[in-house]
Amino acid sequence: MQSAYLIAPKRIAIQEAPLPEPGVGDVRVKLKLVGICGSDVHLFLGHRLLERPGIIGHEGLGYVDKLGPGVVGRAVGERVVIEPNIPCGNCRQCWTGKANTCGNKRTIGLNEPGCFADYVIVPVDFCWTIPDTISDQDAVTVEPTAVALHALLTAQAKPGDTIAVIGLGAIGLLVTHLALALGYRVLVTELNRAKVSLAEGLGALAVCPMGTPYEQSDTLAESWLRYDVRTVFECAGAALTASLATAAAPRGAEIVLVGLSAKPATFTPLKLTREGITIVPSLIYDHPDDFRRTLRLIEAGVIQPGFIVSGYAPLSDLQAALDSAAQGEASKLVIDLTLNNSHDPYPTSHGPEKPD
Amino acid sequence: MQSAYLIAPKRIAIQEAPLPEPGVGDVRVKLKLVGICGSDVHLFLGHRLLERPGIIGHEGLGYVDKLGPGVVGRAVGERVVIEPNIPCGNCRQCWTGKANTCGNKRTIGLNEPGCFADYVIVPVDFCWTIPDTISDQDAVTVEPTAVALHALLTAQAKPGDTIAVIGLGAIGLLVTHLALALGYRVLVTELNRAKVSLAEGLGALAVCPMGTPYEQSDTLAESWLRYDVRTVFECAGAALTASLATAAAPRGAEIVLVGLSAKPATFTPLKLTREGITIVPSLIYDHPDDFRRTLRLIEAGVIQPGFIVSGYAPLSDLQAALDSAAQGEASKLVIDLTLNNSHDPYPTSHGPEKPD
Amino acid sequence: MQSAYLIAPKRIAIQEAPLPEPGVGDVRVKLKLVGICGSDVHLFLGHRLLERPGIIGHEGLGYVDKLGPGVVGRAVGERVVIEPNIPCGNCRQCWTGKANTCGNKRTIGLNEPGCFADYVIVPVDFCWTIPDTISDQDAVTVEPTAVALHALLTAQAKPGDTIAVIGLGAIGLLVTHLALALGYRVLVTELNRAKVSLAEGLGALAVCPMGTPYEQSDTLAESWLRYDVRTVFECAGAALTASLATAAAPRGAEIVLVGLSAKPATFTPLKLTREGITIVPSLIYDHPDDFRRTLRLIEAGVIQPGFIVSGYAPLSDLQAALDSAAQGEASKLVIDLTLNNSHDPYPTSHGPEKPD
Amino acid sequence: MQSAYLIAPKRIAIQEAPLPEPGVGDVRVKLKLVGICGSDVHLFLGHRLLERPGIIGHEGLGYVDKLGPGVVGRAVGERVVIEPNIPCGNCRQCWTGKANTCGNKRTIGLNEPGCFADYVIVPVDFCWTIPDTISDQDAVTVEPTAVALHALLTAQAKPGDTIAVIGLGAIGLLVTHLALALGYRVLVTELNRAKVSLAEGLGALAVCPMGTPYEQSDTLAESWLRYDVRTVFECAGAALTASLATAAAPRGAEIVLVGLSAKPATFTPLKLTREGITIVPSLIYDHPDDFRRTLRLIEAGVIQPGFIVSGYAPLSDLQAALDSAAQGEASKLVIDLTLNNSHDPYPTSHGPEKPD
Numbered sequence A, B, C, D: 001m002q003s004a005y006l007i008a009p010k011r012i013a014i015q016e017a018p019l020p021e022p023g024v025g026d027v028r029v030k031l032k033l034v035g036i037c038g039s040d041v042h043l044f045l046g047h048r049l050l051e052r053p054g055i056i057g058h059e060g061l062g063y064v065d066k067l068g069p070g071v072v073g074r075a076v077g078e079r080v081v082i083e084p085n086i087p088c089g090n091c092r093q094c095w096t097g098k099a100n101t102c103g104n105k106r107t108i109g110l111n112e113p114g115c116f117a118d119y120v121i122v123p124v125d126f127c128w129t130i131p132d133t134i135s136d137q138d139a140v141t142v143e144p145t146a147v148a149l150h151a152l153l154t155a156q157a158k159p160g161d162t163i164a165v166i167g168l169g170a171i172g173l174l175v176t177h178l179a180l181a182l183g184y185r186v187l188v189t190e191l192n193r194a195k196v197s198l199a200e201g202l203g204a205l206a207v208c209p210m211g212t213p214y215e216q217s218d219t220l221a222e223s224w225l226r227y228d229v230r231t232v233f234e235c236a237g238a239a240l241t242a243s244l245a246t247a248a249a250p251r252g253a254e255i256v257l258v259g260l261s262a263k264p265a266t267f268t269p270l271k272l273t274r275e276g277i278t279i280v281p282s283l284i285y286d287h288p289d290d291f292r293r294t295l296r297l298i299e300a301g302v303i304q305p306g307f308i309v310s311g312y313a314p315l316s317d318l319q320a321a322l323d324s325a326a327q328g329e330a331s332k333l334v335i336d337l338t339l340n341n342s343h344d345p346y347p348t349s350h351g352p353e354k355p356d
């Protein structure tokens, strides 16, 4: 099969690899669409290193191609999305309902072969059948939508409350979309004007502070207090924005950390303690609830997350697509394994259906 | 009556003041013992400024002296401790069970006349009758013990789990004492050798890291992981220690912020998110539960918090006592309003009963 | 003013009463529309007795008519809905965030003069200004919608999960409407075919068991397990249905009690314990969050609760309207104080706007 | 090896069985002491049927005798207690931190060979090494103490609050002992005067209502309100007592169901809802936290659960011991596999050390 290996920072090599065989309890999936995630970009740029050259990519949509031994009740040909994080099931995090932070988890596209390839192997319980009413474009965004849903459900804010979202990449846009659909009021903060407009189009209110960090913090604090923000979602993934969140959060609020900055951010213990402000992390999703919930919300027509897809490219263009994703203008680029001429112009779509 | 006014940073003036009259629903308390708290020291040193010269002190033990109009079911002469924080009862924090962080709360010794005086006025519901079986020395420490209990009950760690306490001032020692009495395993970290020994005497294990902050963080991280620490209590009140807590907390742990550093501390979003680590504030106590619980735990013989009292002084020596408290050697100095010669040597006691 | 007194079971007398004056912090509201609630019917039928003849009714929409002393920031003429339950603010339930179950609460239309009258007095904080974008018909249902929202937010089930609702009176229909709007899957159980059809029209799935209670329980248990029900909402208010809920709830589920049956229902400790099933009560709403959330959800277009209104009647027809409500066919009858000919046929509407 | 088979209701047969071999990840334990639990009595009496004749008993203390393949870091000869419930690790209950109610769990002495035998096979992670400072008598009660601890930690009541315990069998006595040691105030209700006296000796207050269920309910309601009970623990395992708990619980309280009555108990929805009363189940314990906590609490000297042991018998007397346990006078009978003459009088001890 065709596979895209990350062989060194910024170097993708498309190579032939042997067709993998599903083990006991696994299925083999023939991939059709695979989204490019910010963490693929981080691996591509070398911010974080793979242990050895490997296939990255974990936002995979495809068709069940072969059932491993012991798999029952599933059929070859089913359209599926994969849930790429597989907790160990046997550590304290796993036993206590916190398997999302399992220290031993296997992750497809990180420490297991990933989705930028014709086929991938997945344990059957981590392979979700997609109802026909869900379009490919919505389906390929299920994984990041599950991340956003988990963050939203982690928060103390409830439908009808006001939240703030910092950073409108794929994750921040999806938190905003989900929250608006579920009746939250949403204040968004983002540098890129086009992304702000997209969020405003969804119904969000923009608060875009200028000036020094102190001035930005004052502006945010004033708005967030006035609008009675209950939860701040840090989705920019920068140390500065995490610091702004802790500095500007109003009394009684909480900060949900979704962004994964590796640089130190700041907080003032006196402020957090006096004002009763909590900092809560949100990592990926809870198996199996969050994927199931995400699929149901799409199926019910409550959300249409496919709107974040900004373009499609063939596997042969993965290197270029990763370069482009690293620029940060596109919300979500998707590799389409059925496209085969690398010189097609990228089709783009913001509608609910992928154009043929 | 005799009252000690804080008239300027580091300047206490003992003055005659008119005897205050209890309003509707209030009682007047004739004070006997009043503990010196770290926050009194902060006000004394001018780190935080009173709006106008006033009487500080809020850890008051005394006797009911006069009932205000409408007070029923209480009697003059009852021995009482005062609960000095009075939430407004009518803001969102108050309505949602978070009155400890009410932004409008009245605090005796801060924005209401305090306890370094012969008498103080308190709403009757904030004035707790002390059973005869509780000694004066235990009773005068009820307020900081309620702070420590609230912090302990805020945590996800349960009896039989391991916790870490950074900073062994009055608050850290009381968290340690309470936790050990309730069957937690406790690791303590503190610079002052004498305080470490006191905690070891209670049954704690000491982890006293040396070197650069990075080295300290590594030492703490290694110990906390090995001992399976579930909750880290930051009770030193320094930015450095708050930063160490966030850097060294093991997977799945939480950090309870008790210390009130006004300087920025640091955290790494990637670490907190990947490892599922939460930062939770703990401020004072919940009215009326925490005072009631604290009194019951003392009465049941489960705790004897009076051990933190390191000495007694007359009101006329308040200035000297605050100076001495600012040095940080003593765990808890107590003003005894029945002592009247400022040149008595300070009696000291660590026993359960105050010597006459 | 015109007032409708409940002078004996099943006897309403329309009488002139003096215009009430707003006290400190109160406002006087000139009423326009007042919904008839199941609890009004219970009082009317004498199932529960008022202490003395009084004005019932608490689902009031009207206009601010006069501000009491001390009220600032509000204006005469504002369109408002009233929040009729006023917790004491000073008991343990109130201090711990559970003011909905305050034992001392004042309730308009129960132990305070109610809304079946031209005017009512309400504390200003319990009087909610309605944005112009919300129709009268939606606005007059805010109170029961807040009951339904509180029940939904009490549950562990989250958007995307499946819930079951037993009983499709006003409350059950509103829980169903809210849940569907927020992306839950909803199974409904109800005797009245018309109400079942209404819920199916909203998107719910009907499970209408027949036969003996054992057979009904088996049918429900089988469906609820198959559909993976997380929370069962008992909204029928009957002992039988509460017993069915506890007997049929699947492993790990919870039962939210909304219905107020005064007769004993049953549960089997062995089943609840083995299968980890919890029984949780939900009473009215949390002040001030749930009214605010409800208004925001209507304003955002996420819900349109006015659909439950089945007809309007003048105050002079209150007796007849209560008789009719007692039959249980209508979801929600509304008294319109601007109608004055008791022999008009009742206008009815299921649209979002009340017809003129 | 010698094994005691339950071959029919009330019929134990001591038979030779082949020595079992530990599988991958298992250890073989040579048993020394095995407690008789209420559920062994239920099986013995035929209230619940084994699928086929089997070895019951799950409260086992012994020594590691052989390590299965793949077991590392453990040594033959270690003194261990076994944790007999082994969740599947792969169902929704397991994934969400509720493995105690896993529907697929394996239970030693129920659907796996039990401990009334010379040897038993246990997965290594469910085999807890006992520190030397813990006596055999305390160690053999670790399993029921973990049940009691889990129940106590399930409750909203915190140290310093008041709880009520109904039923003073082994479980109720252990809840009482734990709660008193951790500073709760405890009201106990039990029919057997000797057990009441034992609890009073520990520091509990007795409330023993008489008369009809209505009169009993009134007596309990009055006491529980006066003493401000927060949580009621139903540990009698009878439908009547579960009904009394729901009828008498004060406003805001919760009922923790520990007892496993298979008969229907009653509750009044109106009361639970109006007064905000919750019914919460508590089943066994959370792996691995509750065993670890229990061992730590014993090691720290906070609890000495061995006091519930009322006597020892040889395996050959198991039938007689089960008959005697079925009478309900003894708190906890223990089979001692080192005793070999069935006509020894039973040694009894309430001290911390088992007499030789």
Ligand SMILES: NC(=O)c1ccc[n+]([C@@H]2O[C@H](COP(=O)([O-])OP(=O)(O)OC[C@H]3O[C@@H](n4cnc5c(N)ncnc54)[C@H](OP(=O)(O)O)[C@@H]3O)[C@@H](O)[C@H]2O)c1
Residues within 6 Å of the ligand: A037, A038, A039, A147, A166, A167, A168, A169, A170, A171, A172, A189, A190, A191, A192, A195, A235, A236, A237, A238, A240, A241, A257, A258, A259, A260, A261, A282, A283, A284, A285, A327, A328, A329, B273
């Ligand atoms: N917790 C989890 O489970 C999880 C899962 C997936 C991803 N993540 C993390 O979540 C973060 C967001 O992911 P993503 O895929 O959405 O990334 P992304 O596309 O890089 O989005 C980040 C957005 O934040 C904006 N931003 C940067 N600095 C800002 C500032 N000072 N103020 C306002 N906005 C600012 C960026 O704007 P510009 O484009 O103009 O720079 C960009 O639009 C990343 O850190 C990612 O690693 C976490």
Ligand SMILES: NC(=O)c1ccc[n+]([C@@H]2O[C@H](COP(=O)([O-])OP(=O)(O)OC[C@H]3O[C@@H](n4cnc5c(N)ncnc54)[C@H](OP(=O)(O)O)[C@@H]3O)[C@@H](O)[C@H]2O)c1
Residues within 6 Å of the ligand: A273, B037, B038, B039, B147, B166, B167, B168, B169, B170, B171, B172, B189, B190, B191, B192, B195, B235, B236, B237, B238, B240, B241, B257, B258, B259, B260, B261, B282, B283, B284, B285, B327, B328, B329
């Ligand atoms: N959250 C609340 O409701 C609440 C209530 C009361 C007090 N507080 C706060 O809680 C904190 C503790 O109060 P306290 O009265 O116990 O104060 P304290 O007496 O000043 O105690 C602080 C202790 O921390 C130690 N410490 C300082 N830096 C350290 C380091 N790098 N490593 C280890 N230990 C270090 C100090 O040791 P040295 O003496 O050697 O410097 C001292 O023993 C203060 O910030 C106070 O303002 C909070």
Ligand SMILES: NC(=O)c1ccc[n+]([C@@H]2O[C@H](COP(=O)([O-])OP(=O)(O)OC[C@H]3O[C@@H](n4cnc5c(N)ncnc54)[C@H](OP(=O)(O)O)[C@@H]3O)[C@@H](O)[C@H]2O)c1
Residues within 6 Å of the ligand: C037, C038, C039, C147, C166, C167, C168, C169, C170, C171, C172, C189, C190, C191, C192, C195, C235, C236, C237, C238, C240, C241, C257, C258, C259, C260, C261, C282, C283, C284, C285, C327, C328, C329, D273
């Ligand atoms: N917790 C709170 O704060 C709160 C607030 C308001 C109301 N409530 C209570 O909530 C309940 C519902 O209120 P509501 O105003 O919606 O009352 P309602 O109009 O009387 O609705 C009850 C519905 O349940 C149906 N029902 C009765 N028995 C049934 C059965 N065996 N199976 C299925 N359906 C059955 C009834 O059908 P039929 O019409 O065919 O009988 C009716 O449609 C009442 O008990 C009310 O007192 C509680």
Ligand SMILES: NC(=O)c1ccc[n+]([C@@H]2O[C@H](COP(=O)([O-])OP(=O)(O)OC[C@H]3O[C@@H](n4cnc5c(N)ncnc54)[C@H](OP(=O)(O)O)[C@@H]3O)[C@@H](O)[C@H]2O)c1
Residues within 6 Å of the ligand: C273, D037, D038, D039, D147, D166, D167, D168, D169, D170, D171, D172, D189, D190, D191, D192, D195, D235, D236, D237, D238, D240, D241, D257, D258, D259, D260, D261, D282, D283, D284, D285, D327, D328, D329
């Ligand atoms: N949830 C769990 O994980 C778990 C685990 C183990 C056991 N259990 C269950 O917990 C319950 C207690 O277990 P156990 O081993 O302690 O059983 P037990 O020895 O049978 O204890 C029950 C006690 O309740 C007393 N009692 C019975 N009726 C009473 C009444 N009306 N009022 C007051 N007291 C009454 C009994 O007194 P008399 O002796 O005078 O009858 C007896 O002392 C059982 O139902 C058992 O199955 C649950």
Ligand SMILES: [Zn+2]
Residues within 6 Å of the ligand: A087, A088, A089, A090, A091, A092, A093, A094, A099, A102, A103, A104, A105
């Ligand atoms: Zn794991």
Ligand SMILES: [Zn+2]
Residues within 6 Å of the ligand: B087, B088, B089, B090, B091, B092, B093, B094, B099, B102, B103, B104, B105
């Ligand atoms: Zn307040």
Ligand SMILES: [Zn+2]
Residues within 6 Å of the ligand: C087, C088, C089, C090, C091, C092, C093, C094, C099, C102, C103, C104, C105
């Ligand atoms: Zn109240």
Ligand SMILES: [Zn+2]
Residues within 6 Å of the ligand: D087, D088, D089, D090, D091, D092, D093, D094, D099, D102, D103, D104, D105
């Ligand atoms: Zn399981």
